[in-house]
Amino acid sequence: MQKSTQDYLKTIYSLSKNGEIVSNTDISQKLDVAPPSVTEMLKKLADEGYIKYSPYHGSTLTEKGLKEAQKITRKHRLLESFLSKILCIGNDKVHQEACQMEHTLSDEAEESLCRFLKHPDTCPDDGKTIPACDLPFSNCEECIQLHQKGLEQVGKRNKNLTSIRDLKNGTFGKISFIRGEHKVLQRLLDMGLTPGTKIQIIKVAPMNGPVEIAVRGSKLALGQNIACNVFVETE
Amino acid sequence: MQRICRDRIVTDQGGQKTVPTHKSDLKTNPPTSECAKSDKQFTFALAGNANVGKSVIFNQLTGSNQIIGNWPGKTVDRAEGTLSFEGHEIKVIDLPGIYSFSTFSMEEIVSRDYIALEKPDAVINIVDASVLERNLFFTLQLLEMNAPLVLVLNQVDVAKNKGIIINKDKLSTLLGIPVVFATATRGEGIYEAVEEAVKVAISKPKSKPLKYRKNLEEPIEKLQSLIEKENLNLGYPARWVAIKLLEGDMEITQLVAEKSKTISLQSKLLAGELENRCQEKCFSIIASERYALANSLVAASLKQDEIQRSFTDKLDWFATHRIFGYVTALGVIGGLLLWTFFIGNGLSDLISKGLNLIQPINPELSMSAPLLSIILNGFWGGFNAGLTLIIPFVIPFYLLLAFIEDSGLLTRVAFMMDSAMHKIGLHGKALIPIILGYGCSVPAIHSCKIMETRRERLLAAFAITFAPCSARTIVLFGMVGLFVGIHWALLLYVVNLAIIFAMGRIAMKAVPGKSTGLIMEMSSFKRPSLKVVLKQTWTRTKSIIYVVFPIYIAGSALIQVLYIYDILTPIGNALYPLTVLWLGLPAFAGVLLLLGAVRKELIILGAVAILGTTNLLTGFAPVQLVVMALVAMLYIPCVSTMAILGKEFGWKSAALISLANIGTALIIGGIAFQILNFFT
Numbered sequence: 079m080q081k082s083t084q085d086y087l088k089t090i091y092s093l094s095k096n097g098e099i100v101s102n103t104d105i106s107q108k109l110d111v112a113p114p115s116v117t118e119m120l121k122k123l124a125d126e127g128y129i130k131y132s133p134y135h136g137s138t139l140t141e142k143g144l145k146e147a148q149k150i151t152r153k154h155r156l157l158e159s160f161l162s163k164i165l166c167i168g169n170d171k172v173h174q175e176a177c178q179m180e181h182t183l184s185d186e187a188e189e190s191l192c193r194f195l196k197h198p199d200t201c202p203d204d205g206k207t208i209p210a211c212d213l214p215f216s217n218c219e220e221c222i223q224l225h226q227k228g229l230e231q232v233g234k235r236n237k238n239l240t241s242i243r244d245l246k247n248g249t250f251g252k253i254s255f256i257r258g259e260h261k262v263l264q265r266l267l268d269m270g271l272t273p274g275t276k277i278q279i280i281k282v283a284p285m286n287g288p289v290e291i292a293v294r295g296s297k298l299a300l301g302q303n304i305a306c307n308v309f310v311e312t313e
Numbered sequence: 314m315q316r317i318c319r320d321r322i323v324t325d326q327g328g329q330k331t332v333p334t335h336k337s338d339l340k341t342n343p344p345t346s347e348c349a350k351s352d353k354q355f356t357f358a359l360a361g362n363a364n365v366g367k368s369v370i371f372n373q374l375t376g377s378n379q380i381i382g383n384w385p386g387k388t389v390d391r392a393e394g395t396l397s398f399e400g401h402e403i404k405v406i407d408l409p410g411i412y413s414f415s416t417f418s419m420e421e422i423v424s425r426d427y428i429a430l431e432k433p434d435a436v437i438n439i440v441d442a443s444v445l446e447r448n449l450f451f452t453l454q455l456l457e458m459n460a461p462l463v464l465v466l467n468q469v470d471v472a473k474n475k476g477i478i479i480n481k482d483k484l485s486t487l488l489g490i491p492v493v494f495a496t497a498t499r500g501e502g503i504y505e506a507v508e509e510a511v512k513v514a515i516s517k518p519k520s521k522p523l524k525y526r527k528n529l530e531e532p533i534e535k536l537q538s539l540i541e542k543e544n545l546n547l548g549y550p551a552r553w554v555a556i557k558l559l560e561g562d563m564e565i566t567q568l569v570a571e572k573s574k575t576i577s578l579q580s581k582l583l584a585g586e587l588e589n590r591c592q593e594k595c596f597s598i599i600a601s602e603r604y605a606l607a608n609s610l611v612a613a614s615l616k617q618d619e620i621q622r623s624f625t626d627k628l629d630w631f632a633t634h635r636i637f638g639y640v641t642a643l644g645v646i647g648g649l650l651l652w653t654f655f656i657g658n659g660l661s662d663l664i665s666k667g668l669n670l671i672q673p674i675n676p677e678l679s680m681s682a683p684l685l686s687i688i689l690n691g692f693w694g695g696f697n698a699g700l701t702l703i704i705p706f707v708i709p710f711y712l713l714l715a716f717i718e719d720s721g722l723l724t725r726v727a728f729m730m731d732s733a734m735h736k737i738g739l740h741g742k743a744l745i746p747i748i749l750g751y752g753c754s755v756p757a758i759h760s761c762k763i764m765e766t767r768r769e770r771l772l773a774a775f776a777i778t779f780a781p782c783s784a785r786t787i788v789l790f791g792m793v794g795l796f797v798g799i800h801w802a803l804l805l806y807v808v809n810l811a812i813i814f815a816m817g818r819i820a821m822k823a824v825p826g827k828s829t830g831l832i833m834e835m836s837s838f839k840r841p842s843l844k845v846v847l848k849q850t851w852t853r854t855k856s857i858i859y860v861v862f863p864i865y866i867a868g869s870a871l872i873q874v875l876y877i878y879d880i881l882t883p884i885g886n887a888l889y890p891l892t893v894l895w896l897g898l899p900a901f902a903g904v905l906l907l908l909g910a911v912r913k914e915l916i917i918l919g920a921v922a923i924l925g926t927t928n929l930l931t932g933f934a935p936v937q938l939v940v941m942a943l944v945a946m947l948y949i950p951c952v953s954t955m956a957i958l959g960k961e962f963g964w965k966s967a968a969l970i971s972l973a974n975i976g977t978a979l980i981i982g983g984i985a986f987q988i989l990n991f992f993t
Contacts, residue, residue, distance in 0.1 A: 265832055267600035268413035270447050273593070274601070284635040287732040288741065288831050294604070296444040299728050301740050301831030 081181045084150045085109065086119055087128060090139055091147035092206075096246040101136040148209040148239075154180040155208040156191050159198050197257060199307050207306040210239045210255055239309040242289055243302055245279045251310030252276055258307045266308070270294040277310065354402040355514045357507075358428060360455060361439035362448055363410030364836045366467045368392075369497040369845055370439060371407040374507070384423045390762075391423075398507050406433065412447075414454050415562065418765075422564070428460050429549045434514035436460040437506055442472035442479055442494075443837070445615055449607035452488070456522045459550045462490045463509045465502065469494045471839060476618030484614040490520055498842040522552055525602045528590060532559060532583040539579055545572045559584050560596045625838040632725035642726045645717060650751060653710040654786070660705030668697050687873045690922070695869025699862045702914050706783040708854055710752045715849040719841035723748075724833065731831050737817030738824070739764070740831040743773040747813075750780035753857050754954040757782075758961060768826040771962055775820050775970055778950045778958075779813045779977070781806065784913040785946045791917045792942045796928075797935045805939070809946055816977060860953045868911045872919055881923075891979065896944060897986040898937050909945055911952050916945050936989045943985050948978030 089108050093100045106116045117133075124131035128143035139147055157176040161167045167175065183191075192198075200207055239254055253275045256263055270293050271277070280290040280297060289305040291298055300308065361367050371379075375394025384391045392407040408427060409420035428436060438455055440448040445466075455462055466472075466479060485492040491509040495502025524530050536555035547554060547568060557565040558580035570577040584595045591598050632641045717723050723745060731741030742763055750757035757777045761770040781789060794802035821828075875881050881904040885892075888903030896902070901923050909916040917929075924932040933941065949971055950958060958967035 262829065262832070264413075264415050264596060264600075267597055268415070268450070269832065269834075270450065270604060272601040272604050273597065275604070281633050283633065283638070283728060283731065285732045286735075288728055288833075290633065290728065290835055294444075294446045294608075296447050297835035297837070299724075299731070299741070299831060299833045299835050301731055301735070303735075303828075304830035304832060 082119065083123065083126075083128070084146070084181055085177075086123060087139065087143055087147040088150045088154065090129065090137060091144070091151055094138065095244055097138060099136040099138055104136075150180055152209045153183045153188050155200075155206065156188060156195065156198070157183065159195050159208075160191055163195070199257065199303070207241050207243060209241070210257070210309045240312055241306045242277070242279060242291065242300075242308045242310055243282070243305040245282075245310070245312070247279055247281055249279045249312060250276060251279070251312045253308065254311045255309040256307060257309075258304065262304060266300075266304075269298055270296070271298075271308065354404060355434040355511065356404045356406065356431075357510050357514070358406045358408055358433040358436045359439060360408045360424065360428065360436050360451075360460075361410060362412055362441065362444075362451055364834060365410070365439050365441040365448065366497045367410055367439045368407060369842075370437075370465070370467070370495070370503060370506075371405065372848055373497065373500060373503050374405050389419045389423045396507075398511065401511055403507070403511075412451060414458075415560075425458070428455070429458050429553070434461065435463060435510040437463050437465055437510050439465045439467050439495075439497075442466040442469045443475050443477055445472075445477070445479065446604070446607050446611045449610055450603050453523065453603050453606060456488070456490075456520055457550075457553045457556055459520060459522070459553070461513045461517060462488075462520055463506060463513055464488065464490055464492045465495050465506045466492060467495045467497050467502075469502075470496050470499075471837065474623065475837075478616045478618065480614045480616075484610065487610055487613060488523070498845060523606060525606060529559075529587070529598060529602045532587055536576070536580055536583055539576055543573050543576060545569065545576070547572070555580075556599065559587065560599050628838050629725070632722065633728055638725070638729045641722075642729045645722060645726050646748065649710070649713055649717065649748070652713055653706055653751075653783070654790070656709040657706035657783070658790075660709070661701050664705060665697070665701040668700065683877045686877065687870055691870030691873035692866050694873075694918070695866035696862070698869060698914060698918055699858075699865040702787050703783060703857065703865075704854075706786065707752055707857055708850065710783065711850040711853045712846065714748065714752070715846040715853075716841045718745075719839075719845050719849070721836050721838045724835055727833065728835065735828065737776065737814060738772050738821030738828050739769055739776075739817070740828065742831060742833055743769065743776075746773050747776055747780060750777035750782060751786075752853070753782050753784075754778060754780070754950065755860055755957050756853055756856055758954065758957050761961070765829050766826070767962075768824055769829065771966060772817065772820055772824060774958060774962065775973070776813050776817045778954060778970055778974055779809065779816055779947060781809055781946050782913070784951070787914050788909075788916050788945045789942050791914075792920075792929060792933075792938045792945075796930050796933075797938050801939060802942075805943055805946070808943070812947065812977065812981065816973070820973075864912055864953065868908070868915055869918060872908060872915065872922055876922055895979065895986075896940055896982045897990065898941055898944075899932055901932070902937075902941060905941075906944070906948065909951075910949050913945060913951055916941075936986070936993055939989060940982050940986045944978045944982040946978075947974060947981060949974050 086105070086109070089105055090100050093104050093108065102113060102116050102120065105111075105120075106113045109116070111119075120129065120131045120137050123129045123143070124137070127140060128146065129137040129139055131137040154176050157179050158172045161172040161175050162169055198208055240251070242251065245251065253271055253273050255273070256266060256271065258266075275293060278292045280292055282289050286302050288299045288301045291300065359367050359371055371392060371394065374396045376396075378396075379392060379394040381390060381392050383389065389409055394405050394407075396403045396405055406427070408424045411418070411421050411424055414421055414425045427433070436455060438452050438460075440452065452462070452464060464484070466481060466484075469479070472479065481492045481494060491513065493502055493505045493509055495506060497503065525533065533552065533555050536558060537552045540551040540554055545554070549557075549565070554565060554569065558569060558576070561584065566577070566580075569580070587598060588595055593601075631637050634641075714723075717726075727741035727744045729741075730744050734740050734743055743761075745763065746757050746760045749760055754777050757780070758774045761773045761777070764770045764773055789802050789805055790799075793805060881901070884907060885901050885903040888906070889900060892898045892903045892906070893900055904923070905916045905919045908919040920929055920932065921927050929938065949955075950967075955967055955971060958970055
């Protein structure tokens with residue numbers, strides 16, 4: 079896949095919280111590309127099935143596009159974490175560096191980087207969620223264990239996972255993956271958030287506030303640092 | 314001794330208040346003819362999730378006849394009471410409200426050890442009928458422990474409003490235990506619950522644990538038979554131990570490892586197999602299986618009608634709206650404080666007028682008749698101060714707070730304030746103890762237990778030590794509001810809020826560790842029950858009266874002694890550099906600050922005693938009053954607060970917090986003096 083394709087997908091992903099439509103102007107500003115070229119590229123992406131594009135409105139990611147966008151965003155944010163936390167490169171430079179490196183980072187390196195950084199959930203410079211990996215682990219502990227046993231790759235998961243923090247009010251979803259400390263996981267399971275459970279987003283509080291969800295007839299508020307680690311499959 | 318007889322419940326339902334008072338009950342022991350006689354004493358435990366009305370039922374069962382203490386060696390509250398029922402003497406234990414029996418909180422360990430090892434005659438599992446599935450998850454764990462269970466479906470009225478209809482006979486057959494409907498706030502179903510529990514206690518039926526699906530049931534049974542064969546004598550039921558081993562429960566795993574290598578190894582093998590087969594962690598598989606079972610039980614016994622958007626949903630929408638939500642939060646907190654101040658002021662005036670009729674305090678006495686002055690101005694004055702300064706402010710505060718809490722509004726405020734609380738290393742739930750701190754720091758710090766980690770409890774307690782409790786509010790309004798101007802007093806309130814926030818941030822950076830996140834149940838809005846509110850208000854007020862009044866009376870007498878024999882002047886002189894040079898206060902302020910360490914209001918009492926008049930302007934300039942009040946708000950936790958800090962966090966932390974308080978007060982007070990001096 080072309081570098082520019084990945085850049086566009088990544089940009090649309092970061093601009094469209096909750097899967098909203100992203101306008102061409104926003105994309106052209108963010109990528110610093112002239113509007114006509116943006117329009118042309120978006121049409122190309124739509125042809126390739128990565129986005130849905132309607133002229134004068136903007137574009138949204140398709141399932142295929144979302145998957146690619148999450149993958150590249152994950153690589154980008156993991157790299158940022160690595161550059162900033164481990165190599166101590168200033169936050170003003172990490173974005174640029176990561177933008178260059180993300181396109182050549184292999185999946186294997188991505189996985190190792192994630193383990194090395196002890197499974198970070200947000201990236202350092204802007205606190206955004208690092209999307210979940212698309213590797214076939216049910217949680218991060220399993221990844222560590224499997225790694226210790228020398229089993230690293232076991233196929234791919236063909237699912238689109240979204241953190242409940244990034245969903246719109248009223249959306250339904252099925253819990254598929256939660257990451258976090260054992261204690262938090264146990265608590266969430268006890269409260270009924272077992273894998274496969276249907277939940278509904280009731281409300282996301284403003285200013286990075288908690289997410290209120292309905293699960294098994296009860297309503298729960300999850301702080302955003304927990305909510306961003308709860309991933310669901312949306313219908 | 315509380316007695317419950319059928320006629321009492323009947324009259325209750327008829328709406329007539331003919332409930333015998335608890336005191337007369339205490340006297341009529343042994344039970345009279347209306348209840349038959351028996352000499353066996355039973356022990357019942359109340360168990361269930363938080364917010365299901367457990368303590369309401371406990372209060373109805375045991376009335377005022379309760380002992381609140383701690384579990385041995387643990388900082389978990391233990392509530393115990395007695396009840397006389399149809400001739401049976403029954404001891405009732407209220408277990409903490411928990412969601413599961415893992416070992417992550419002390420509450421969970423205390424509860425499971427009590428049920429498994431102390432073996433109460435019956436466990437009354439109280440369940441919120443409107444959230445049946447989540448509650449049954451806990452019930453299933455009680456069944457795993459072979460607890461002699463009675464299931465009480467509480468809040469059936471709320472469930473009905475949500476369109477939930479439960480077939481209790483069906484549920485009873487499926488679970489193999491008695492099931493009772495109840496609306497505890499109205500006293501309905503309590504009699505039946507106890508009746509069933511007595512039956513269970515007498516007949517001791519073996520409740521059989523429900524089976525899980527094959528992939529989990531097989532390893533459980535294998536392990537269970539192994540445990541039974543080896544006869545480990547752990548005291549816990551074998552099946553439960555098997556499940557806990559598979560779950561990887563730290564405590565049980567360790568217990569078993571000490572007794573039997575074989576079982577320890579086998580459990581690891583079986584757990585590994587299970588994980589491989591399901592491609593999932595064991596603790597997650599077991600939780601999923603329990604929920605699958607709970608779900609099937611609910612599917613078989615519950616009918617959910619179409620739900621209409623109810624009034625409470627609209628309230629909910631409003632209280633968590635992106636704009637109205639903050640308005641509500643501010644309104645609730647501000648309203649609570651304003652209400653406390655205005656109602657408190659009115660009540661305080663009324664009571665002090667009443668007390669003055671009996672015996673006014675006469676400052677001139679200390680010269681002419683020292684001994685009389687100690688008794689009259691000291692002891693009587695102290696009692697007076699408690700009655701006029703604390704009671705009128707604390708009761709309205711706790712009353713309104715209990716209304717807000719019981720209605721579910723406080724949960725919404727916590728939800729809205731979560732992100733702000735994160736800035737000081739806490740989460741939304743911490744708002745509840747901090748708001749409590751505006752009443753009195755002692756119960757507020759005690760209630761920090763609702764936080765998950767020690768770090769969070771410590772940070773919340775630290776913030777509370779800066780919050781203006783009712784005593785400090787009195788100093789603030791008594792010194793500044795009265796003699797300088799009400800807007801100055803309000804300004805200091807705002808300054809205080811900023812200081813709490815700033816100190817909270819510093820503490821967050823200073824105390825190592827990571828903040829955990831908010832996991833909070835948003836229980837639905839409901840009409841507060843007057844009974845619950847009054848009970849809550851009284852419990853909190855009572856604990857303050859017990860702490861405050863003795864210190865007040867003794868402290869006030871001590872001031873008189875010190876004053877009459879002129880012991881105070883040298884102390885005041887020693888503090889001269891700080892009080893006069895740095896803070897710009899009059900020389901006798903050092904004495905007041907020392908007195909205030911006992912109780913903050915003693916600052917005002919002391920000032921009145923020393924100046925010999927209630928007009929503080931004779932001894933202070935307005936600027937000095939502002940600085941004095943500011944320092945008084947911040948400078949040190951009072952003796953009772955220090956005591957509870959020491960008890961909950963250790964003396965080292967208590968000392969550090971006190972030092973931080975003193976440092977803050979000196980710095981802020983000094984700066985305030987310089988600034989105010991510059992402008993005036």
